[in-house]
Amino acid sequence: MIIRKGSLSDIYKIAYVESECFPAAEAASAEDFKNRLLFYPNHFWVIENKGEIIGFINGMCSNTR
Numbered sequence: 001m002i003i004r005k006g007s008l009s010d011i012y013k014i015a016y017v018e019s020e021c022f023p024a025a026e027a028a029s030a031e032d033f034k035n036r037l038l039f040y041p042n043h044f045w046v047i048e049n050k051g052e053i054i055g056f057i058n059g060m061c062s063n064t065r
Contacts, residue, residue: 001047001048001049002047002048002049003045003046003047003048004045004046004048005041005042005044005045005046006033006037006041006044006045006046006056006058007037008034008037008038010037010046010053011030011033011034011037012030013046013052013053014030014033014046014053014056015027015028015029015030015033017053017054017055017056018033018056033058036058040058040060043058043059043060043061044056044057044058045057045058
């Protein structure tokens with residue numbers, strides 16, 4: 001298993017994982033993930049197993065509550 005920073009080439013695989021975990025009305029889209037990766041590239045990681053993305057973590061830092 002490998003944990004690495006996400007990249008724009010991962011967005012459709014990430015969106016697939018998201019769609020498996022959340023109902024369609026709540027799941028983020030590939031476009032949402034593209035924006036997250038563009039604006040917060042240092043705060044987005046993917047988890048790979050045998051070359052397949054099986055999970056991801058994304059979180060942004062903030063100085064406000």
